Structures are given as structure tokens and as C-alpha cells.
Amino acid sequence: MYDSRAQRIFHIVRSIPRGKVATYTYVARKAGVPKAARYVGNVLGNNRSSRVPCHRVVRKDGHVGGFRDGTREKVRRLRREGVVIRGNCVGAEHILQ
DNA sequence: AGGGTGACCCGCT
DNA sequence: CAGCGGGCCACCC
Structure with a gap:
């Protein structure tokens, strides 16, 4: 399973509304790891659940x-x-700040 | 313990 | 303005 950090990332991404997008840096910051934008990409890349709209995360x-x-x-x-x-x-x- | 990985980012040229 | 180099972070062997 995933640890709390990855869970937090998924939770944040799931909260992005349709028609809006967030940046990797934004997600990293809200997850409490502001400099880990790269890691956010790792986690989302690993994800396969359609319940997590990871296509709404951009650079x-x-x-x-x-x-x-x-x-x-x-x-x-x-x-x-x-x-x-x-x-x-x-x-x-469209980008959430 | 330590090196490799990546859906990134920033500064410098 | 495009490329490149180095930093960055958590995770996985």
C-alpha cells in the first residue's frame, strides 16, 4: 500500500475540479513537501487508479x-x-494557484 | 548504506 | 528564446 505522504498527494489531486489544473509544485506544497515536485510526478506516474485524475496536474x-x-x-x-x-x-x- | 530513478524546476549561457 | 547542468526529493532496490 501507499504511505501517508502518497495518500495525501492522491487526496489533493482528487480535489482538483473538472476544467481546472494544478501544478506539480502546487501539489507538492499542499502535501507539505514544497521542493518535491519531482516526487509528485513519481507517485502519479505509478498510479493507475482512474479515481485519481492525475491528468489535471501540469508543469x-x-x-x-x-x-x-x-x-x-x-x-x-x-x-x-x-x-x-x-x-x-x-x-x-485554468491553473490553480 | 548507497546509488539509481523520474509525469520537475531554476539559473545561466 | 532554446539548451544544458545541477539541484531537488522520496522511494526502490
């Missing part, structure tokens, strides 16, 4: 970032939720 510079099933799929899912994406960049208006 701080606005780029969509990686995805287990491919960046294309991540973009598709976000667009389906109404998120505006130019190239591989999400509109800043």
Missing part, C-alpha cells in the same frame, strides 16, 4: 507535462473537460 511553466499513457492522451482528457490548450501549454486561467 509550473504551463506545459502539459508527462503522462503514463502519453502526452496526447493527457491533452485529450483535458480538452474534453473544457481546458484550453495551445500546443502543449494550458491557459494560465
